Every structure is written in C-alpha cells, then in structure tokens.
Amino acid sequence: MGERVATRDAYGNALLKLAEINPNVVVLDADLSKSTKTTAFSKKYPERFFQMGIAEADMMATAGGLATAGKIPFASTFAIFATGRAYDQVRNTIGYSGLNVKIAATHAGITVGDDGGSHQSIEDIALMRVIPGMTILNPADATETEKLVLAAAEYESPVYIRLGREPMPGVFGEDYQPVIGKAVRLREGNAATIIATGIMVERALLAADILNQKGTTVRVVNVHTIKPLDAAEVIKAAWDTGAIVTAEEHSTIGGLGSAVAEVVVQNRPVPMEFIGIKDRFGQSGKPTELLTEYGMDPEHIVAAVEKVIGRKNS
Numbered sequence: 001m002g003e004r005v006a007t008r009d010a011y012g013n014a015l016l017k018l019a020e021i022n023p024n025v026v027v028l029d030a031d032l033s034k035s036t037k038t039t040a041f042s043k044k045y046p047e048r049f050f051q052m053g054i055a056e057a058d059m060m061a062t063a064g065g066l067a068t069a070g071k072i073p074f075a076s077t078f079a080i081f082a083t084g085r086a087y088d089q090v091r092n093t094i095g096y097s098g099l100n101v102k103i104a105a106t107h108a109g110i111t112v113g114d115d116g117g118s119h120q121s122i123e124d125i126a127l128m129r130v131i132p133g134m135t136i137l138n139p140a141d142a143t144e145t146e147k148l149v150l151a152a153a154e155y156e157s158p159v160y161i162r163l164g165r166e167p168m169p170g171v172f173g174e175d176y177q178p179v180i181g182k183a184v185r186l187r188e189g190n191a192a193t194i195i196a197t198g199i200m201v202e203r204a205l206l207a208a209d210i211l212n213q214k215g216t217t218v219r220v221v222n223v224h225t226i227k228p229l230d231a232a233e234v235i236k237a238a239w240d241t242g243a244i245v246t247a248e249e250h251s252t253i254g255g256l257g258s259a260v261a262e263v264v265v266q267n268r269p270v271p272m273e274f275i276g277i278k279d280r281f282g283q284s285g286k287p288t289e290l291l292t293e294y295g296m297d298p299e300h301i302v303a304a305v306e307k308v309i310g311r312k313n314s
Contacts, residue, residue, distance in 0.1 A: 003142075004167035008106040010142035011163050012037030014149035015074065019045050022153055028063050028075045030056045035165075036076040036106045056081045060089035060101070067099040072153055079105035079121035079162065083128060094158050095131040102152050102159045109249035110277065110294060111166040111199065111287040120282030126254025128160040129227055135180065136227040138162040138248075138256075140201035143172040144224055151180050164249075166287045168199050171222075183230035189217030192305050192312070193237035193244050197223045197256045200247035200275070200296065207301035218305055226256055231263045238268035243312040245273045245304045249296065252276035271311035273304040 018025045019041060028050045033039045042049040052059040056077050063073040075082070082105040083090065094101045105124060112120045128134050135157045139145040145163065152159045171186075178184065186201070187208050196204035201222045208220050219241055221233060237244060244264065246257035257274040264270060277294050291297055 004169050005142035006165060006167045007139055007142060007145040007163040008035070008037050008165060010145035011104055011106070011149055011161070012040055014146040015041045016044065017146070018150060018153050019048065022072065024070060024072045025153055026050065026066055026071045026073050028052055028059050028073055030054060030059050030077040030081065032077055035078070036104070038076050056086040057089045060086045060103070061093050063101045064089070064093040064097065064099045067101050072100060072102065074102045074104050076104045076106070078119065079108035079124045080119055083121060083124040087127060091131055095134055098133055099158060100156055102161060104149075104161045104163060106163040107165045108162045109164060109199070110282040110290045111164055111249065112282070113166065113287045113290065114284050116284035117281040122251045122277050122282060123254065124162065125226055125248075125250050125256070126258070129254060129259065131158075133158060134227065135159045135225070136162070137180065137224060138198040138226055139224055140198060140222055141168055141171045143170060143174060143176055144178055147176065147178050148180070148224060151178070155180055162198065164199060166199075169202050171202050171205070178224050181225050181228050181230060183233040184222040184224070185219065185233070186222055187218065187220035189219045190241055191216045191218050191243070192309050193219040193221060193241045194247060194301060194305065195221045195223055195234065195237065195244060195256070195260055196247040197226060199249050203296070203298050204247050204301060206298040207305065210298060210302050211305060216305070216309070223256060226259060229259050229263065231267070234260055234263045235267045238264050238270045243271050243308040245275060245301065245308055247275040247296070247301055250276055252278055271308045273308045275301055275304055
C-alpha cells in the first residue's frame, strides 16, 4: 500500500488542477475551508471562490444558480451538513432541476473520529441514492479521488463526492484511470466476491490476503461509483462466485450493500453478507478503534466471507 493521504487533501489538490484547465470551475464553502481543503483554491483564485458562511442551504441554492449560468460549481462542506442540513436544496434546487453541481462532502463516516456521532455521517449515501439523477462517487484513496474529481467536472450531472478526514493508505498507482459508472476488479477468485467502496477497499484487499493464506481465493471489486452502479459487474460476480460480501463505511441500510442486493435479487440471487454500520449511530473514538468496534476491520470481512461461503455450500 502507498503513502497515507486523506481523500479530503486529494480533493484540495484536484481543485487546483481543475482551475488551471477549466475556467468555469468555481468553488463554494460553508466556513470550513481549512477542513474541506479549499483554502489553497481560495487564495490562488479568489475571484472564483465563494465563502458562504455557516449557511449550507444558501450555499447549495447559490451553487445551483451558478450552474444555470454555465459555471461548474463545487460546493464543499461536511457530509453531515451537505446531506442533512441542506437536503431540501440539494433535492429541489439541484436534483429536481438536474443542475450540474458537484457536492464535495468531507468528514464522511465514522473515521471522523473524536467529533462523535453528531458529526459522523453514516446515512449520506442512502439520502443521495434516492434523488433521481444524482451520481454518487466514493473514492478509495487519494489517487482515485483526484482522478474522479477531474472526471466529475466533465460529467454533466449533479454529483455527490464522498470524502474522508482520516489519512488512508494508497491503493492505486498514478497510471490508474477510473471511469465513472464502471467498477474495477482488483483481485480474482472463485470462492466469493467482496464488493467494497471507499476506505473499505483497502481493508477488503487485506481480507483477501488473509483468506488466500487459508487457501480461499476471493474476487475483490472496487465500486467507486455507487450510482449509477455497475450492475453488469455485480451480476457477473454473482454468477461466477455464487456468494457476495459488501463492505462500506456507511449504514448497511440504503448504501452500497442495498444497491448491490437490489441488483442481485432481480438477476441472480445468491447468499450475501453486509459489512458496515448496523443500524447504529457513531460515537467518539479513534478511527481505527471505531472501525473495529463497528465490525469493519479485515478480520470481520474474513468472517463474513467464510460465513457466506458456508451458506453457499449448505
């Protein structure tokens, strides 16, 4: 695994690259520039940066207005505020009107850590999934973040980009090129498939290594685009391996696991297990400790894979 970098940091770097190649890119923030990493953009391109204050609903509506004028706005704030406090404006101004706004939501999931459950967004993917036409990106590392942010600017759609606070190991090299809407197969195996997203991709790979040492080979699929989901890759995994485990730093209700299950049940029903947050709020703690507490470490993924294989063979 590569250098540990938070995806929010990679987002800040990507904005600077975007600004150089696309003069229509503008950035909005809700008084969180140091945390969302938009500060460098604001200093270098002050005429293209809008500090909206602690007014997320206003920020989303303003981003929609800028989109109608041909700009490509990136609206930045914490995930808990982007999808909770400003949901009305995201749904009715951006989603309902199909405006080309990019919502960059940092501090998602329980790896926010010490800030606790009030600031740990565990339902944001579910909220965004039900908005018609909303594209959802959840990158696994810094490299994938930069590439997807650049791709999002060229993608004519409302886009929700899920970003994290905690530095995470690198998974991909610089030659990696993700395509919005296409899942990426990272490992081959026939006993089961682990379908993972975001920070859980690296943990899925670690789980695959543990299983391989036990003589069990599993397929690992990275889903960086949760919506539109790459249904063809999911169906192929179901046919080829006959068992699926999903892994996400999000509630198991309404997120990646639900999206995969919807495809599986309609096309090729197979046993499934779900790694994620089981109908609980987050709590204050260190990120690694919380991931273990909520059953989201490699060992829990291994146990889920072994369980689903047992169900397949029973």
